[in-house]
Amino acid sequence: MQAADHAQDEALTSAIRRVMVRLMPFLFFMYIIAFLDRVNIGFAKEEFQLHAGISEAAYAFGAGLFFIGYALFEVPSNLIMQRVGARWWMCRIMVTWGLISAAMSLVTNEITFYALRFLLGVAEAGFFPGVILFITHWVPHAYRARCNALFYLGIPLASVLGGPLSGMLLELDGLAGLFGWQWMFAVEGLIACVVGVWAFYYLDNKPAHARWLSPAQRDALQSAVDAEAAAKAERGGPHRVWKALVDARVLYFCLVYFLIQCSVYGMTFYLPTQVASAVGADVGLLVGLVTAIPWTVALLVNITVSIGADRVGQQRKRFVAAACVVGGSVGIAASAFFGNPVLAIAGLSVAAAGYISVQPVFWTFPAAYLTGSAAAAGIGLINSLGNLGGFVAPIAKTWAEDVLNSDTAGLYLLALCGLGAGALFLLISRFRDPVDEHPGEPEAAERP
Template sequence: MSQTEDDKVVNSAVRKSIIRLLPFLALMYVMAYLDRANIGFAKEAFQVDTGLSNAAYAFGAGVFFIGYALFEVPSNILLYKVGARVWLSRIMVTWGLISAAMMFAHDEKTFIILRFFLGASEAGFMPGVMLYLTFWFPLNVRAKVAGYFWFGPPIAFILGGPASGALLTIHGMWGLHNWQLMFLVEGLLAAFVGVVAYFYLDDKPADRRCKFLNEEEKQALSRVIEKEEKAKVNHGPQGILKALCDPRVLYLCMICFTIQVGSYGIAFFLPSQVAALSGQKVGFIVGVLSGIPSLCALFAAWYIPHLSTKRKERRWIGTITLLCGGLGVALSGMLAATPVWAFIVLCIGCAGLLAVQPIYWTFPTSYLGGAAAASGIALINSLGNLGGFIAPNIRVWAENTFNSPAAGLYLLGAIAIVGALMLSGVFRIGIRRDLDSPAPDIQRDAPAENSATLTSGSLK
């Protein structure tokens, strides 16, 4: 088979894999994000019924990420060992059932315990999917592909926001409070999707279960992935422990942390922040309005990774995107006296903080290979997601300390801006040599206009 013919087969396999896998993976992320962030919609009703303080709410919302961080690395190693299909399904079913059990969180202690175990049960999902994408998609298209996966969080707010708001308007069904009904319904839906995942997903292109690719496509795509893996293993850390101690991995952890502080500092308070700007109580209307920033984020998650792929540029596009996210968050507090402008910059902040993530994840997934990828990607996500624990607590701390609701937003925005500065220097610490190490040359003679045939090393 000629070089050009092989390229066409690989491109066909990539297109089919996107169509087959990404909508379902995005659906899984919708359910994951909804089950971790729906506490924001239940906040007011939940606190009224349980007497939970703001500080206890912030701690419980954030303790999710302690459980998440503790079990992230072992979870991803197990995914690498037993296969993504089995392990992603297990994760979803477990967290769905625990999320449904949140209906029993009548007091502070139960609330905090269930939030911890919700994080522990969901540990490994996001890094597991990032690792899973490396089994199916070459580096040159991975930012664009990951962008589709990151449709999950904004869709969770666009569709899940009104749905959660609507469920919160139902009182007394089956003798439950409105927030209990919301947790029950959304948790059981996640568990159901987890069961479907077991039968729907395939572990790798070469698997016998994989029926949507023909044998020629399986072989061609597998060759590309195998060559990229060999290049990463030869130039990056080798083995689980070396990845965990690698200074470049730790640097990427810090960038991830700043992104997640900004993201979750907004996500857990978005409904109440929108309610304050609109003068409405949290319910269906606020749920719809809360979907607008997420709609902007959805567009950004599609457009910016595509732009990065087209321009063959990721560092500066990622830096500017994260900078806009941080500035948008900070300005939403500064402009609170003019709700329309505050809402507009809030939309920009949400868009930037989400759209930077598929670009950001091309750095660790193109640097780490083999078992090192399983542990390293999980470590980055687990330490980064500690930002989800820190964010609500430092936001409440800043608001109380400075007696201003804007103070928390200033702090969140500043941390994201620091992350943008770090991202701009990602090549200066030696990451560039490893990320741009020799890659498969199968696309050597590919047409320039076909984004799926760019060389792996060209995306800088």
């Protein structure tokens, strides 16, 4: 009996190693493309506004309008993916958002800008929560923070790689009679279409379908995931879609994630122009390279924080709250306070590291609480309402700067959002994590 259990554990451990090697790099590559198409407008901001006739207020509204379409269609999209599987749905999402992103090169006025930003949100709705849900179908809870962290590598890598790429494409200004920002939107949008078709042939819906796993690995991994889902169902989480959408804990997660996203997107949409101001240069290749510095720091910190969070178990709440407050909030405030370019970039680096590292661990909480269709709906709701922070942040930042007549007031407001998120994260301890209540079940498992 012990020999059989040992063989099962060995098969599970080796299967998770294979998942990390095969699936996670591709998922974070998809996220690179998604995040780049979402925020590349920040690189084109000044030239785009000039040539398309977009005012500052219209830019802030349009930049955030993406998240309205995203929020409205997030839950339905995730429920469809739960029904049809990740292969078909991820392909559909990436191809449609790629085509719409490429169409941004055709914007000539504020109305077309608003329409395409809204449609981009509709097209991309379901991608992020779909991947979070997809990971729960493949990875037991004890390994999930680090797998989420590998996926989240897409955010810093989108800026480390995408910043210079966007900068180079902007410098194609005049080629074939097109502005640089038109080249940027067209090329990066078509890349998403190609990756979407690739996803259809590369992804499998669940471990039982994975030919790249041995039969023993498939059985061990599918059994572990199924057993964990059954255990969550028995521990009292919501089982039906409508109950997940009104569950108090799910709504609490929405609020925490909203505050995190206010800080993240408020910083991201304006990071290129902040860096350009700090280094005294126009947005182009140089600014793209300097903008990559904060995300490179985040890249290095992200995995370390997530591995540590997996190891500390129930203490991960305090662990992540500290990263959110010290890393994110203090970092943004420091970037606003210091006029020296080096210190400002250092502050932005601390902020990026804090907000990137806090999010993978955050998602282990709803994933540990929800299962089945309730997980599809609940995770979709948390991400959709949370991402409304991306709509509110640029508008709130502009409002604070106008009302207080200060160029840094908006950044201090974003820092307060990060402080609030950290405080609420500490109070998550009022909700007991259904999986962590039994640390010996998967937490004590041998980790790859």
